[in-house]
Amino acid sequence: METVFVIAALKLVGYGLATIGPGLGIGIACYGCCVGTARQPEVGGRLFTNFIIGAALAEALALIGFVLAFIL
Secondary structure (H helix, E strand, O other): OHHHHHHHHHHHHHHHHHHHHHHHHHHHHHHHHHHHHHHOHHHHHHHHHHHHHHHHHHHHHHHHHHHHHHHO
16 A cells, blocks of 8 residues: 555655756746847847747657656
8 A cells, every 4th residue: 555655655756857958948948048038139030049948848848748647
């Protein structure tokens, strides 16, 4: 019976770790986009486009971790 609780707890820990990583990734990408736009405002549009693509990829990792937490 205790094994079931341990496995359930590890699932929650795994889900928490899976959401921390993409959150950090999006934060770092946003920081880079803001710094790049501040240094060269004329390339702000291209930087924002790259930021959106990077944020989408990082968020996809969170969704995969979310689904795996429920499957396991």
